[in-house]
Amino acid sequence: xxxxxxxxxxxxxxxxxxxxxxxxxxxxxxxxxxxxxxxxxxxxxxxxxxxxxxxxxxxxxxxxxxxxxxxxxxxxxxxxxxxxxxxxxxxxxxxxxxxxxxxxxxxxxxxxx
Amino acid sequence: xxxxxxxxxxxxxxxxxxxxxxxxxxxxxxxxxxxxxxxxxxxxxxxxxxxxxxxxxxxxxxxxxxxxxxxxxxxxxxxxxxxxxxxxxxxxxxxxxxxxxxxxxxxxxxxxxx
Numbered sequence: 043x044x045x046x047x048x049x050x051x052x053x054x055x056x057x058x059x060x061x062x063x064x065x066x067x068x069x070x071x072x073x074x075x076x077x078x079x080x081x082x083x084x085x086x087x088x089x090x091x092x093x094x095x096x097x098x099x100x101x102x103x104x105x106x107x108x109x110x111x112x113x114x115x116x117x118x119x120x121x122x123x124x125x126x127x128x129x130x131x132x133x134x135x136x137x138x139x140x141x142x143x144x145x146x147x148x149x150x151x152x153x154x155x
Numbered sequence: 156x157x158x159x160x161x162x163x164x165x166x167x168x169x170x171x172x173x174x175x176x177x178x179x180x181x182x183x184x185x186x187x188x189x190x191x192x193x194x195x196x197x198x199x200x201x202x203x204x205x206x207x208x209x210x211x212x213x214x215x216x217x218x219x220x221x222x223x224x225x226x227x228x229x230x231x232x233x234x235x236x237x238x239x240x241x242x243x244x245x246x247x248x249x250x251x252x253x254x255x256x257x258x259x260x261x262x263x264x265x266x267x268x269x
Binding site: 073077090097098137144148149 | 255
Protein backbone atom coordinates (compact mmCIF):
# COMPACT_ATOMS: atom_id res chain seq x y z
CA UNK A 43 0.00 0.00 0.00
CA UNK A 44 1.40 3.40 -0.93
CA UNK A 45 2.47 5.53 1.98
CA UNK A 46 3.92 8.89 2.89
CA UNK A 47 7.46 8.62 4.20
CA UNK A 48 9.25 11.16 6.34
CA UNK A 49 12.86 11.65 7.33
CA UNK A 50 14.39 12.00 9.80
CA UNK A 51 12.21 10.29 12.37
CA UNK A 52 13.84 12.34 15.11
CA UNK A 53 16.12 15.36 14.96
CA UNK A 54 17.74 17.20 17.81
CA UNK A 55 19.06 20.67 17.09
CA UNK A 56 20.33 23.74 18.86
CA UNK A 57 18.23 26.88 19.00
CA UNK A 58 18.96 29.13 16.05
CA UNK A 59 19.99 26.32 13.73
CA UNK A 60 18.30 25.59 10.42
CA UNK A 61 16.38 22.36 10.05
CA UNK A 62 15.02 20.64 6.95
CA UNK A 63 12.40 17.96 7.30
CA UNK A 64 11.83 15.75 4.30
CA UNK A 65 8.79 13.96 3.01
CA UNK A 66 8.02 11.74 0.05
CA UNK A 67 4.27 11.98 -0.63
CA UNK A 68 2.26 9.32 -2.39
CA UNK A 69 3.26 9.48 -6.03
CA UNK A 70 -0.05 10.32 -7.71
CA UNK A 71 -1.17 12.80 -5.08
CA UNK A 72 -1.41 16.45 -5.99
CA UNK A 73 -1.84 18.22 -2.65
CA UNK A 74 0.74 18.31 0.08
CA UNK A 75 0.61 19.50 3.64
CA UNK A 76 2.56 20.01 6.80
CA UNK A 77 0.97 19.76 10.21
CA UNK A 78 2.53 19.79 13.62
CA UNK A 79 1.64 18.46 17.03
CA UNK A 80 3.25 19.85 20.12
CA UNK A 81 3.51 17.08 22.71
CA UNK A 82 0.13 16.32 24.23
CA UNK A 83 -1.67 18.96 22.21
CA UNK A 84 -3.88 19.01 19.17
CA UNK A 85 -2.70 18.60 15.62
CA UNK A 86 -2.29 22.00 13.93
CA UNK A 87 -2.29 22.91 10.27
CA UNK A 88 0.82 24.67 9.00
CA UNK A 89 0.64 24.86 5.23
CA UNK A 90 -0.85 23.35 2.10
CA UNK A 91 0.91 23.20 -1.25
CA UNK A 92 -0.47 22.65 -4.71
CA UNK A 93 0.83 23.18 -8.20
CA UNK A 94 4.22 24.23 -6.86
CA UNK A 95 2.96 26.98 -4.66
CA UNK A 96 1.53 27.52 -1.23
CA UNK A 97 -2.28 27.33 -1.26
CA UNK A 98 -2.88 28.28 2.30
CA UNK A 99 -0.87 28.78 5.45
CA UNK A 100 -1.66 29.29 9.09
CA UNK A 101 -0.51 32.04 11.44
CA UNK A 102 2.11 29.63 12.77
CA UNK A 103 3.76 29.47 9.35
CA UNK A 104 5.72 32.70 9.57
CA UNK A 105 8.81 33.87 7.70
CA UNK A 106 10.96 31.33 9.51
CA UNK A 107 9.19 28.53 7.67
CA UNK A 108 9.35 27.61 4.02
CA UNK A 109 8.31 24.66 1.88
CA UNK A 110 9.63 23.34 -1.35
CA UNK A 111 9.11 20.54 -3.79
CA UNK A 112 12.61 20.52 -5.24
CA UNK A 113 12.51 17.51 -7.53
CA UNK A 114 8.97 16.34 -8.16
CA UNK A 115 9.05 13.67 -5.48
CA UNK A 116 10.29 15.23 -2.25
CA UNK A 117 8.42 17.83 -0.25
CA UNK A 118 10.45 19.67 2.34
CA UNK A 119 9.78 21.91 5.30
CA UNK A 120 12.58 24.26 6.31
CA UNK A 121 12.75 26.10 9.57
CA UNK A 122 15.34 28.81 9.15
CA UNK A 123 16.24 29.60 12.74
CA UNK A 124 14.69 27.20 15.20
CA UNK A 125 13.20 28.29 18.49
CA UNK A 126 12.50 26.23 21.59
CA UNK A 127 8.77 26.40 20.84
CA UNK A 128 9.32 24.73 17.47
CA UNK A 129 9.84 21.45 19.32
CA UNK A 130 7.02 19.23 18.08
CA UNK A 131 6.11 16.30 15.90
CA UNK A 132 5.85 17.42 12.31
CA UNK A 133 3.55 15.48 10.04
CA UNK A 134 3.63 15.54 6.28
CA UNK A 135 0.47 14.55 4.43
CA UNK A 136 -0.72 14.25 0.87
CA UNK A 137 -4.07 13.87 -0.83
CA UNK A 138 -5.48 13.28 -4.26
CA UNK A 139 -7.87 16.21 -3.98
CA UNK A 140 -8.33 18.98 -1.48
CA UNK A 141 -11.34 17.52 0.22
CA UNK A 142 -10.12 14.00 0.14
CA UNK A 143 -8.64 11.94 2.85
CA UNK A 144 -5.20 13.04 3.89
CA UNK A 145 -2.58 10.34 4.13
CA UNK A 146 -0.17 11.19 6.89
CA UNK A 147 3.38 10.11 7.35
CA UNK A 148 4.69 8.78 10.64
CA UNK A 149 6.02 12.17 11.62
CA UNK A 150 9.39 13.74 12.31
CA UNK A 151 10.02 14.61 15.92
CA UNK A 152 11.98 17.84 16.27
CA UNK A 153 13.63 18.68 19.56
CA UNK A 154 15.13 22.14 19.90
CA UNK A 155 17.57 22.60 22.78
CA UNK B 156 -14.76 30.61 12.63
CA UNK B 157 -14.50 26.86 12.75
CA UNK B 158 -14.17 24.78 15.84
CA UNK B 159 -14.13 21.12 16.76
CA UNK B 160 -14.80 20.10 20.33
CA UNK B 161 -14.01 16.71 21.77
CA UNK B 162 -15.05 17.10 25.36
CA UNK B 163 -13.87 13.67 26.49
CA UNK B 164 -10.17 13.74 27.29
CA UNK B 165 -9.84 10.07 28.13
CA UNK B 166 -12.12 7.07 28.17
CA UNK B 167 -11.13 3.79 29.79
CA UNK B 168 -13.02 0.60 29.04
CA UNK B 169 -12.59 -3.09 29.51
CA UNK B 170 -12.23 -5.21 26.42
CA UNK B 171 -15.53 -6.03 24.68
CA UNK B 172 -17.26 -2.96 26.00
CA UNK B 173 -18.62 -0.42 23.54
CA UNK B 174 -17.20 3.07 23.57
CA UNK B 175 -18.64 6.23 22.04
CA UNK B 176 -16.52 9.26 21.27
CA UNK B 177 -18.25 12.60 21.00
CA UNK B 178 -17.44 15.28 18.45
CA UNK B 179 -19.23 18.61 18.17
CA UNK B 180 -18.32 21.04 15.43
CA UNK B 181 -19.00 24.64 14.53
CA UNK B 182 -18.90 26.19 11.10
CA UNK B 183 -20.86 28.75 9.13
CA UNK B 184 -20.20 27.03 5.84
CA UNK B 185 -22.90 24.86 4.36
CA UNK B 186 -20.37 22.65 2.61
CA UNK B 187 -17.89 20.96 4.85
CA UNK B 188 -16.24 17.63 5.51
CA UNK B 189 -15.80 15.78 8.75
CA UNK B 190 -13.15 13.22 9.52
CA UNK B 191 -12.01 10.83 12.18
CA UNK B 192 -8.36 9.91 12.54
CA UNK B 193 -6.72 7.40 14.83
CA UNK B 194 -3.31 8.00 16.39
CA UNK B 195 -1.96 4.77 17.89
CA UNK B 196 0.99 4.79 20.30
CA UNK B 197 3.38 4.59 17.34
CA UNK B 198 2.35 8.17 16.50
CA UNK B 199 1.11 8.16 12.93
CA UNK B 200 -2.31 9.49 12.00
CA UNK B 201 -4.55 6.93 10.38
CA UNK B 202 -7.59 8.00 8.38
CA UNK B 203 -10.82 6.33 9.45
CA UNK B 204 -13.67 8.12 7.73
CA UNK B 205 -14.71 11.22 5.78
CA UNK B 206 -18.23 12.55 5.68
CA UNK B 207 -19.55 15.48 3.68
CA UNK B 208 -22.19 17.84 4.99
CA UNK B 209 -24.82 16.67 2.54
CA UNK B 210 -24.69 13.05 3.53
CA UNK B 211 -26.25 12.39 6.90
CA UNK B 212 -26.41 8.66 6.51
CA UNK B 213 -24.83 6.80 9.35
CA UNK B 214 -22.02 4.48 8.45
CA UNK B 215 -20.78 1.19 9.76
CA UNK B 216 -17.43 -0.36 9.01
CA UNK B 217 -16.80 -3.55 10.93
CA UNK B 218 -16.78 -2.67 14.62
CA UNK B 219 -16.75 1.06 13.87
CA UNK B 220 -19.84 3.17 13.34
CA UNK B 221 -20.45 6.87 12.94
CA UNK B 222 -23.52 8.95 13.72
CA UNK B 223 -23.69 12.28 11.89
CA UNK B 224 -26.43 14.65 13.05
CA UNK B 225 -26.50 18.12 11.52
CA UNK B 226 -29.29 19.20 13.86
CA UNK B 227 -26.91 18.92 16.81
CA UNK B 228 -23.67 19.54 14.85
CA UNK B 229 -22.31 16.25 16.03
CA UNK B 230 -20.35 13.47 14.44
CA UNK B 231 -19.97 10.75 17.03
CA UNK B 232 -17.92 7.60 16.70
CA UNK B 233 -18.66 4.26 18.32
CA UNK B 234 -16.34 1.30 18.68
CA UNK B 235 -18.33 -1.85 19.33
CA UNK B 236 -16.81 -4.71 21.31
CA UNK B 237 -13.58 -2.83 21.91
CA UNK B 238 -10.21 -4.56 21.69
CA UNK B 239 -6.83 -3.72 23.18
CA UNK B 240 -5.63 -2.71 19.70
CA UNK B 241 -8.21 0.07 19.73
CA UNK B 242 -6.18 1.86 22.37
CA UNK B 243 -5.19 5.14 20.75
CA UNK B 244 -5.97 8.82 20.56
CA UNK B 245 -8.88 9.54 18.25
CA UNK B 246 -9.19 12.90 16.56
CA UNK B 247 -12.24 14.42 14.96
CA UNK B 248 -11.50 17.03 12.27
CA UNK B 249 -13.34 19.48 10.05
CA UNK B 250 -12.57 21.22 6.79
CA UNK B 251 -14.55 23.44 4.47
CA UNK B 252 -13.12 24.17 1.06
CA UNK B 253 -9.94 25.58 2.48
CA UNK B 254 -7.34 23.56 0.68
CA UNK B 255 -7.23 20.65 3.04
CA UNK B 256 -6.81 22.76 6.10
CA UNK B 257 -8.15 20.38 8.70
CA UNK B 258 -9.25 21.79 12.02
CA UNK B 259 -8.58 19.06 14.56
CA UNK B 260 -10.24 18.57 17.88
CA UNK B 261 -8.15 18.02 20.98
CA UNK B 262 -8.48 14.27 20.71
CA UNK B 263 -9.85 11.58 23.00
CA UNK B 264 -7.51 9.00 24.47
CA UNK B 265 -9.12 5.56 24.50
CA UNK B 266 -7.60 2.99 26.81
CA UNK B 267 -8.84 -0.57 26.45
CA UNK B 268 -7.72 -2.98 29.12
CA UNK B 269 -7.95 -6.78 28.87
